[in-house]
Amino acid sequence: MFYLKLAQRNIRKSFKNFAPFLLATIMMFVLNFILASIAFSPQLDKLGIKSVSVVLIIGQVILIPFSIGIEIYAYRFLLKKRSREFGLYDILGLGKAQIIVVALFELLFLLLATVLLGTIAGVILSKFLFLVFIALIGGNYFNLTFSMLGFAMPTIVALTAFVLLAVISTWTIHHHSSLALLHSENQGEREPKSRGFLAFLGVLLLVVGYYMAITVKIGPSLVTTFAGAVLLVIVGTYLFYVAFTIWYLKRQKRGRRYYQPEKFITTNALLYRMKQNAIGLGNITILVTMAIVTLVTTVMLQTGLKQTVISNMPFTTELSAMNTGDTHVGNVSEEQFKSILSQTEKKSQVNLKKGIQYVDYGTPRMILSSGKHVTINHLTDSYNKAGVTTVQVVSRDTLIKLGNKLPKLAPNDVLIHNYSGHFNAETINWFGQLLYVKGQTTNVKNYPTQSSIGNSMMIVAQNDAQAEQLYQRIKFDANSYTIPRRTLITNLSKRGSKKVVKAFKAEGKSSVSPISTSAVDRFALLQEAQVYTGGFLFIGFTLGLTFIIGAALIIYYKQIAEGEQDKEAFRILQEVGLSKKEVSQTINSQIRLLFFMPIVVAIVHFAGAYMMVSKIINAFGITNKTLMLSVSGGVILLIAVLYYIIYKITSRSYVNIVQRHV
């Protein structure tokens, strides 16, 4: 087969031209592969969280057209370099039909190479990332298993792209005369048109998107609002680059200061750059934004969940016992609890004397009326009815034992600790009993906190007896019944805690009385949280990296393409009377501007998404605002550094091209 041989030989002979193209197709294959492997991993269902699937879907929706786009871009680049060769074949009498056959064979080889090398690289890279990740986290919490769909997805994407490339290749060769192929030089480009309406629309979409993101409310509509805002911002971003920047530059041209050297050169050069690069810049911006959002979310989940566990459990070990006999049998008595504890001490050989005892009355949800005189007289299951608040009854004695300083209270006086803000009521009608609000306790130390969705508050009663009395007044129904637990909290070593928990739990089973015991060990809880968040972190980590690699690839191609153009401008400006230094300064400042614009816009996007991201994270019970700020800062810094490294490496290829002819 002559054409097959010729195609083979072409690729071997001018591998230098084919290499960047192959690099691009393989990279895109690998990115699609990794994303699909995670998305279709059976493990994901086990983690089953909506925000992850949203990120994955957006990731794929962006990545698939993006990778096809990149491949077309890379191929047109290749075609331009090779058109001379094709023109020569034509003149030497090979005929267009035959040239097309050769070009298609070349594409077939390239496709096979892409799928083969891409699969190998994809498996190796994802395994490698996985190992790095496990080493970082110190445990295996997410099993990376490859599924058929994980292979099929990227292959289908690559196939689609190559079919398009075949069409492009056929069309290009068919529609160009051999002479045109031979002299396929850069044809001049028209100055881009200013499209004021689109520019305005772009900015409008961004503003609306930001507004939606900032004002989003927790609730069932969160995910749809999130998706809507993301969509608006994505479209707005492209319009911003395509229309707004050009509209702005055009305006500059009409300005009074236009005929100043710096402005004159930069404005005109940017005008053309923007025309060619708008979509690329939009892609980079969105990828970088997604990398930031993904990493911030996952790192927050990882570190925040740990902090939440610690703040929910100020002590390492929590032992509690309750009566499970007939309803309303009352608390486990102090004597009963003491004997269970001493049994536990004996069996576990761990001293529990330092522990603090109190009665935990649970966290029922109640409906509060508003105003200065609040009435509370029924419970609810719902989270989102008006006035729903989680109410904890706590004895002042308990809080004092935990080291809090509180004012003295009369029998019907209470203090309020409101987790979500100021509580203005003066009196509370508590199931028919009038309570006087004597003040607010702004900060409660060491009491296991509630991280619940929505409002919650703590009512501090005069003493243990009074707290018990308040609890008894609550009119429970079958669904909302909560049983008080006599509880001991204490700080133990990891080993001690484990032994005590085991012994204490066993006590509940062996006991003849209808008392059930439960025990929580913070060490075990942290371990569990780690399992849960570890999977997320791996996904976020890989996605973030994928987005960054995608961005890097576009940047690389941009640099080569721009190098070729700037080479000319560089020389001409020098001849007309700009010094070498001035020329490189102007060009550098342009490149820097174009390079750092996406990351600045991405950071602005992230700022817009900040409220939304923190609300999503809040839903996991992580409310630490300073942590969120510092994690965001850290991630942005990390990505900026990575981005800068990419810039430095790729700009070397740019400088090489430009300087060759100066």
Add this chain to the structure above:
Amino acid sequence: MLLEVNHLEKIFKTRFSKETTAALRDIDFSVENGEYIAIMGESGSGKTTLLNILATLEHPTNGTVALNGNNITNIKANDLAKFRREHLGFVFQDFNLLDTLNVRDNIYLPLVLNRKPVQMMKERIGTLAPLLNISELLNKQPFELSGGQKQRVAIARALMTQPDLILGDEPTAALDSKNSDRLLNLFEQINDEGQTILMVTHSSVVASHAKRVLFIKDGMIYHQLYRAERSTSDFNKEINLAMGSVLGGN
């Protein structure tokens, strides 16, 4: 004396080998105000190198170049660009127009770089555009122009600063013969109005439009001819004759 070139030598060292090329060996000549000079020689004889040195785009290995009595070979690197844009105008083989600027802005470019008032740019383009017959092209982009039009735009750009000297490197090489003739006539016309022009070329037809022709070979000037009152075709014949006799009649 506008320009004085003394014992100019240029030796290129290749970066990765020890080989050296002597592009210019010992060049001596001078140019008076208002002259129109062609430097003629075969490909590889050192024409572009010479022109680049006159244009301060390159440094000579030895020798001096003086413009209006000032040695321009030891202008500090930082001042070179300023010198170029104030004293010299360029017309190159491949036009060298910036694709990103429209024709008007391409012509304005040197004055913009010199931070001259817009008023001055408008006045000068007002006299130059009709002269060069490019008035209708001012709002177009370079890629919309033909080669001849592009070269006339490049000349307008070179004349905008009213330079002491216009330098041309094969300015007609990319033009067909008709446009080439038009351009050469234009050069003569500009020269008649007092503009000093120095161009290098390998073509005797092109050279025959100049008032004086210097012959360069292997980096040396070995002969010169004055056109005086001869027609271009007579002068062309004489140039060819001179080339033939010196080269041994090939």
